[in-house]
Amino acid sequence: MASTKSPKDVSWLSHYIPTYQGIKNFVGDVFPSEIMAVGEPPEKTAVESKDSVLKKPVYKMKPVPKVSGKSVHSRWYWPFAAGVLALEVISVYAMFFIKLQRATGIFMVLYGILSGLCITAGYHRLWAHRAYKASLPLEIFLAVFGASSIQGSIIWWVQNHRLHHRYTDTERDPYNIKRGFWYAHHGWILFRRQEDELGYADMTDLHANKVVIWQYNYYFFISALTSMILPTVVCGYFLGDWVGGFFWGACARIAGVQQITFCVNSVAHTFGTQPYSDEQTPKDNWITGIVTLGEGYHNFHHAFPNDYRNGVRWYDIDLTKWILWGLEQLGLAYSLKRFPRNEIMKGRATMKLKRAERFAKRVDYGTPVEELAMFTESEFVAEVKERGRKWLVIEGFIYNVEDFIEMHPGGPKLIKSGIGKDMTNAFNGGVYNHHYSARNLMNSTMRVGKII
Structure with missing residues (x-):
């Protein structure tokens, strides 16, 4: 008879791990209120226009209270x-x-990469951003070994990350880089934030995920097993290095993976380029990308957060992207989300145009056309014949070539012969088809008027 168990039913796993509630009651909840959505939804009111029945919701967020230095240090987040x-x-x-x-050492590096991939592919791209869907075996694997670097339960990690994306660079951003590099890297995790300092993160999807809730309920045991016990036993029993297994395979590996993850919050918001968006601080940095298994392409990630790729170009060093693609080929991952190529190109084009505009502002283009003096043809001829102006006309504009006659690459003779005349045809190919550089030079240094 076919099994009636839901494909997401993981209740059977609970029989193999003791309950977490007793320890929570003894030491306190390490992650207070994490099973609930952070904060409260922003206050919302519906306003109706007299001329329309269309409702216009207005959202209001209370300002973040100022916290004195003394009270901050009194709120050390002691468990973490x-x-x-x-x-x-x-x-x-x-x-x-x-x-x-x-x-x-080899075990430490390989297990460290596995731990990191379970954070990047699991905690981050699967659960925080829903960038793809995972089969049940893969989801359980990511949940179990995601706990091996002791970065908190899926729910705790994801809610902070969703707050980070919603409130990037503001006081409600859990790892706000505007508070300083050290705070974004390390300080944020040392202090408990009060409810009125938090924003709102919708966590309903994870509350309905049985694997996520199972990991939350048994996080202490899963984490202890995968982070400390397993590496120590593997190194001790199979490699004959119990001491090294504890210090290097467990502790140093955990600390290393944590520091690498923290680099995304600090380094990736400080150093690098912004090829897709510059409204916020995230940067792309290929060096950070290597170290963080692909998370260093942070500017792309904030611009297109639910794309399963962080390094979108084929040569971007995003190990997590390649792993997810491989899992898709094996049928373990599916529905990998990819932002439309046109929208990605549009982001790059927008930034290139903005950089070009900023660069152009540093360039002298001469007197604007609307500010040029106006001359009739007869006035132009009179200025040349009666006042000895060394003027000529090209495409309706008047140029003073007096200081350029001897500098002309084609020699002074042609320039002198054109004084007082319309030399448009000669300039545009009749004698020589001039480059943009010639046009730019004339417009910025010689243009004095316009024929009307």
Whole structure:
């Protein structure tokens, strides 16, 4: 008889892992209120025009309260602060006092890449942005090993990231780069933010995801198993390096993956280029892209957030993109979202035009056409014959060539012969078809009037 179990039914997993509630009751909820949507929806009112029945919602957001330095330090987020700082201290200790064996080092790097990919492909592109859909086995795998770098549960991580995208560079951005590089990289995770400092993030899709809720309920055990116990046992039992397994395979690996993830919040908002948008701080940086498994193409990501690619060009070093494409070929991932190529090109074109406009503002184009003096043909001839002006006409504009006669690449004779005449035909190919450089030089340094 065919099974009636839903393809997303993961309740069977709960039988193999003890309940998390007892530990939560003892140490407190490490991630308070994370199972709920962050903050409250913005206040909304419907306003109707007298001339139309169309409703026009008006959204209002309370200003973020100012917090004194003293109260900030009194709100240390102790569970995370203690854990993150302890891992960093242990890692530094290992660098000086614990020998790194070759086999352990290889394991640390490979398992670190796996941990990072579960963050980038799972926490970030699958759950935070819904950039693709995953089969149940892949979703469980990403949920389990996504916990191996101790970056919080899926719900906690995703809600912060969605807040970051909605409120980028504002006081409601959890890792707001405007508060400084250190705050965006590391400081934000050390302090607890109050409810009135948060914005609103819609989390209803994840509340309905059984894998996500299962990971949340048993996060402590899943994380302990995959982050500390598994690497220590693998290195100890199979490689004969129990000490190195703990210090390098577990602690140093976790700290390294965390720091690499934090670089997306800090480095990718500080250094690099902005080929798609410059309204906010995100930057594209191929070096950061290598280190973060593809997350360094952050300008593209903020412009097109639900595209499964961060490095959209084929040569962009986005390992996560290539992994997801491979999983799609295997049938483990599907419905990979791709922004239309035309819209991506439009973003690049817009930025190139903006840069061209900024560059053009630094260039002297001479007196604007609307500010030029106006002359009739008879007035022009009189200026040349009676006042000795060294003027000629090209395409209806009057040019003073007095200081250019001896500089003319074709010699002074032709210039002198054209004084007092309309030399449009000669200029446009009758004698020589002049380049834009010649036109620009004339317009910026010689143009003095216009024939009417």
